[in-house]
Amino acid sequence: MIRLTAERTPAGTSYLATGQGQPVVLIHGVGLNKEMWGGQIVGLAPHFRVIAYDMLGxxxxxxxxQGTELIGYAEQLLELLDHLGLTQAVVVGFSMGGLVARAFALHxxxxxNGLAILNSVFNRSPEQRAGVIERTSQAAEHGPDANAEAALSRWFSREYQAANPAQIAAIRQTLASNDPLGYLTTYELFATQDMYRVDDLGSIQVATLVATGELDxxxxxxxxxxxxxxxPGAQAVVLEEQRHMMPVESPxxxxxxxxxxxxxxxAATPNVKEIVA
Incomplete structure (x- = not known):
C-alpha cells in the first residue's frame, strides 16, 4: 500500500507526490480534494511520477x-510545477479540474506535454446552465453541503453507494467540511466558465483525451x-454504464x-519508454 505524506509549496498548495519517471498531475473536482485520486495513484505510480494536489479553497x-478568476487556478498549478522543478507534465483534470487543465493548456x-479532461463540462444547454446556477445559489445560502445528497446521486450508481457506505459517508463529510467562501468562489467558476476562451481551444497542440461516462x-x-x-487531434471516449465519479467507482x-x-x-518524448500495462 502506498502511504504518502502531504507536502506544501511556498504558496501553501498541499500536494502528494510518488513514483518515478514522467510527471502526471491530477486535479480533483469542486468540493473534493486530492484524496479522490487514491485509485489512480496506486495504478499509475509504478509507471510515472504522480502528483495530486488540493485546488484553491x-x-x-x-x-x-475574492474575485479570483480561472487563470488564478492555472497559476496555482504553475507554482506547483515550478516548486517541483518540472518543466513539463501531463495534466489530468476531473470535472472542475478539467476546466483548470484547459485554462493551464491555454495560458x-x-x-x-499531454492533457486529459475527465467528466468535465462544455457548452451547457440553457437548462443545464440554469440548474447549475441554482445549485450555486443554494450553496451560497446554505453552505457547501447544500446539495450533497443530490450530488452523490448524480455522481455514483445506486449499487456503488449501497456497497460502499463508509466511502460515501466520507465524501459527504468532505463536501460538508469545505471552506464556504473557497467552495463558493470555485463553484461559481465551475458554473460559468464552461466556454472559457472557447475560440482559442484550437491552439492546443498536445495529445488530448476527453472522456466521460455514458450516464454522467x-x-x-x-x-x-x-x-x-x-x-486538434483530441480523442473522445465515452465509457459505458459509467457515472460522474468514474475515477473513484471504476479505478x-x-x-x-x-x-x-x-x-x-x-510516445514522441525523448527517452520515454512505452509502458506495458
Missing part, C-alpha cells in the same frame, strides 16, 4: 482571494464530443484508459 490549500502551453448527467457524452472536436477501468493515453501522449 479545497483540502489543505489556501482559500482563493502555459510550453509546460504541458452533468458532464454528458455530447459535451465530451463537442469539446474534443474543438481541440481499474480509468487507469487502463489513462495508461493507454499516456503511452500515446509521451
Amino acid at each position: 479545497h483540502g489543505a490549500s489556501p482559500r482563493p482571494a 502555459y502551453p510550453a509546460r504541458l 448527467p452533468g458532464s454528458t457524452p455530447e459535451m465530451a464530443r463537442q469539446l474534443a472536436e474543438r481541440i 481499474r477501468l480509468i487507469n487502463q484508459m489513462l495508461l493507454n493515453f499516456l503511452n500515446r501522449a509521451l
Whole structure:
C-alpha cells in the first residue's frame, strides 16, 4: 500500500507526490480534494511520477482571494510545477479540474506535454446552465453541503453507494467540511466558465483525451464530443454504464484508459519508454 505524506509549496498548495519517471498531475473536482485520486495513484505510480494536489479553497490549500478568476487556478498549478522543478507534465483534470487543465493548456502551453479532461463540462444547454446556477445559489445560502445528497446521486450508481457506505459517508463529510467562501468562489467558476476562451481551444497542440461516462448527467457524452472536436487531434471516449465519479467507482477501468493515453501522449518524448500495462 502506498502511504504518502502531504507536502506544501511556498504558496501553501498541499500536494502528494510518488513514483518515478514522467510527471502526471491530477486535479480533483469542486468540493473534493486530492484524496479522490487514491485509485489512480496506486495504478499509475509504478509507471510515472504522480502528483495530486488540493485546488484553491479545497483540502489543505489556501482559500482563493475574492474575485479570483480561472487563470488564478492555472497559476496555482504553475507554482506547483515550478516548486517541483518540472518543466513539463501531463495534466489530468476531473470535472472542475478539467476546466483548470484547459485554462493551464491555454495560458502555459510550453509546460504541458499531454492533457486529459475527465467528466468535465462544455457548452451547457440553457437548462443545464440554469440548474447549475441554482445549485450555486443554494450553496451560497446554505453552505457547501447544500446539495450533497443530490450530488452523490448524480455522481455514483445506486449499487456503488449501497456497497460502499463508509466511502460515501466520507465524501459527504468532505463536501460538508469545505471552506464556504473557497467552495463558493470555485463553484461559481465551475458554473460559468464552461466556454472559457472557447475560440482559442484550437491552439492546443498536445495529445488530448476527453472522456466521460455514458450516464454522467452533468458532464454528458455530447459535451465530451463537442469539446474534443474543438481541440486538434483530441480523442473522445465515452465509457459505458459509467457515472460522474468514474475515477473513484471504476479505478481499474480509468487507469487502463489513462495508461493507454499516456503511452500515446509521451510516445514522441525523448527517452520515454512505452509502458506495458
